[in-house]
Amino acid sequence: MTSYTPSNSLAIEADGLVKVFGEQRAVDGVSLTVPQGAVYGVLGPNGAGKTTTIRMLATLLRPDGGSARIFGRDVVAEPTAVRSLIGVTGQYASVDEKLSATENLIIFSRLLGLSRSASRRKAAELLEEFGLTEAANKALENFSGGMRRRLDLAASLIATPPLLFLDEPTTGLDPRTRAQMWETIRRLVREGATVLLTTQYLDEADQLADRIAVIDRGKVIADGTSDELKASVGLSALQLTVADPSTLEPARALVSEFLSRAAGRLIEATVSPEAGRITVPLDDPSLTADLLIRLRDNDIRIEEINVSKPSLDEVFFSLTGHGAESGDSEGATTDSERSAA
Numbered sequence: 328m329t330s331y332t333p334s335n336s337l338a339i340e341a342d343g344l345v346k347v348f349g350e351q352r353a354v355d356g357v358s359l360t361v362p363q364g365a366v367y368g369v370l371g372p373n374g375a376g377k378t379t380t381i382r383m384l385a386t387l388l389r390p391d392g393g394s395a396r397i398f399g400r401d402v403v404a405e406p407t408a409v410r411s412l413i414g415v416t417g418q419y420a421s422v423d424e425k426l427s428a429t430e431n432l433i434i435f436s437r438l439l440g441l442s443r444s445a446s447r448r449k450a451a452e453l454l455e456e457f458g459l460t461e462a463a464n465k466a467l468e469n470f471s472g473g474m475r476r477r478l479d480l481a482a483s484l485i486a487t488p489p490l491l492f493l494d495e496p497t498t499g500l501d502p503r504t505r506a507q508m509w510e511t512i513r514r515l516v517r518e519g520a521t522v523l524l525t526t527q528y529l530d531e532a533d534q535l536a537d538r539i540a541v542i543d544r545g546k547v548i549a550d551g552t553s554d555e556l557k558a559s560v561g562l563s564a565l566q567l568t569v570a571d572p573s574t575l576e577p578a579r580a581l582v583s584e585f586l587s588r589a590a591g592r593l594i595e596a597t598v599s600p601e602a603g604r605i606t607v608p609l610d611d612p613s614l615t616a617d618l619l620i621r622l623r624d625n626d627i628r629i630e631e632i633n634v635s636k637p638s639l640d641e642v643f644f645s646l647t648g649h650g651a652e653s654g655d656s657e658g659a660t661t662d663s664e665r666s667a668a
C-alpha cells in the first residue's frame with residue numbers, strides 16, 4: 328500500500344451533495360459516510376446519479392451544493408490533496424491505441440513517478456493479475472471490450488491509492504474475469520484500501536460490499552449492510568418440501584393456518600406441485616420449530632426445509648418500486664422462483 332497514512336477515520340464524508348444539469352437535479356442532496364478499509368456499494372437504476380456523485384467526490388465535477396471530504400480533505404478547496412488519495416477507473420481511457428498493454432502500463436507508471444525497472448515490474452505484475460499476460464505485447468487497438476476494462480482497472484492500481492472509485496468495474500465482463508476482479512478488490516481491501524463501488528449487479532453488491540447505499544433519482548433512499556437492507560423489507564421466506572406429494576395440500580393449509588394465527592393476519596402459503604414445495608413468508612424464524620412439530624403431529628413428513636432471506640433484488644424492488652435495470656436482470660437474483668411464486 329501507499330506510505331500515506333490517512334489520519335481521518337472516514338474515507339468519504341459527503342454532506343448533501345447536489346448537481347444540477349439544466350432543469351434536472353441529477354444528484355439531489357446525497358450524503359454518504361464511508362469508513363476506511365471497506366467496500367462501500369452504491370446501487371441504483373440507470374440515471375440515478377451514481378456516476379455524477381463519484382465524479383464530484385473525485386474532483387472531476389464541481390458540486391452545485393453540499394460538501395464532501397476525502398480522508399478529511401475538502402474536494403473543492405483541496406482538489407490536489409484529494410487526487411493524491413484516490414484512483415478512479417475510467418480516467419485512463421485515453422491510452423495509446425498503437426502501443427501494447429505493457430507499454431501503456433509502463434508509461435502510466437513512469438508518469439506516476441516509478442523508476443524504469445519498477446515500472447516494468449509493476450506492469451508485468453498487473454498484467455498477470457488481470458489475466459492479460461498473453462496479450463501483454465498486443466497493441467491496444469486489438470483488445471476486446473473486456474480486456475480494455477481489465478487494463479483500465481490495472482492502470483488505476485499502479486499507485487494503489489488509499490481510496491478507489493470503481494464505477495461498474497465488472498459490467499460486461501465474463502463470469503471468470505468478474506470473479507477475478509472480485510478477488511482483486513477483496514485483496515486491495517485486505518491490504519487497507521477503501522473501495523467505493525457502483526454496480527448494476529445486485530449479487531455483486533451483496534457479495535462484495537460491507538455497506539450499501541441505494542440511490543434513486545438523485546437521492547439516497549436506503550443504506551446499511553446487505554442484511555440490514557434485507558431485514559428492513561422483512562421478506563424472509565420458509566420453504567418446505569414434503570416427502571409425500573399427496574400431503575402437499577394439507578401441509579399448505581396447516582402452514583398457512585399456523586402462521587396466520589401466530590401473526591394475527593392472513594399469511595398465505597403457495598405451493599409448487601412439481602417440486603412438492605410450499606413457500607411462505609416468514610416474519611419470525613423462531614416459529615419454524617413449532618411448525619415442524621405440528622406437521623409431524625399431523626403425519627406430514629418434511630424432506631427438506633430452508634429459511635431464506637430475500638435477494639437484494641427483491642429489496643431493491645421493494646424500495647424503489649422498480650428493478651435495478653430497466654431491461655434484463657442478469658445475475659441479479661438467485662431466488663427468482665420464490666419471487667415468482
Ligand SMILES: Nc1ncnc2c1ncn2[C@@H]1O[C@H](COP(=O)(O)OP(=O)(O)OP(=O)(O)O)[C@@H](O)[C@H]1O
Pocket residue numbers: 348353371372373374375376377378379380
Ligand atoms: N454532463 C451531463 N450533462 C447533462 N446531464 C447529465 C450529465 N451527466 C449526467 N447527466 C444526467 O444526470 C442523470 C444522472 O446520471 P448518472 O450518469 O450520474 O447516472 P448513473 O446512476 O451513473 O446511471 P448509470 O447506471 O446509467 O451509469 C442522468 O439523467 C443523466 O442523463
Ligand SMILES: [Mg+2]
Pocket residue numbers: 377378379494
Ligand atoms: Mg453511471
